[in-house]
Amino acid sequence: MITISQLTELLGWASILNLGMLVFASVLLILARPFITSIHSKMFGIPESELTASYFNYLANYKTFSFVFIIAPYLALKIMGQ
Numbered sequence: 001m002i003t004i005s006q007l008t009e010l011l012g013w014a015s016i017l018n019l020g021m022l023v024f025a026s027v028l029l030i031l032a033r034p035f036i037t038s039i040h041s042k043m044f045g046i047p048e049s050e051l052t053a054s055y056f057n058y059l060a061n062y063k064t065f066s067f068v069f070i071i072a073p074y075l076a077l078k079i080m081g082q
Helices: 004-031 033-044 048-080
Strands: none
Touching (some): 004 033
16 A cells, blocks of 8 residues: 555655656757748648647646646645645
8 A cells, every 4th residue: 555655755755756758748849840830730631820820739638647646645745745
């Protein structure tokens, strides 16, 4: 059975990994947007003009879910003193 302190540590590391992934994806989209949009446009048959909105939705959803399911529970456990 997992203890509260183990859960806190797990959520802490998951927070770091999720925030790292979010920063990596954001930087990659900022620096290599033309290259990435051309590849995704060809792979999925989506016009390049629609991909910008899709990327924004992806990053927004990833950030929201990371905060709600990983970061907020971690912060709550840390506030409780675990």
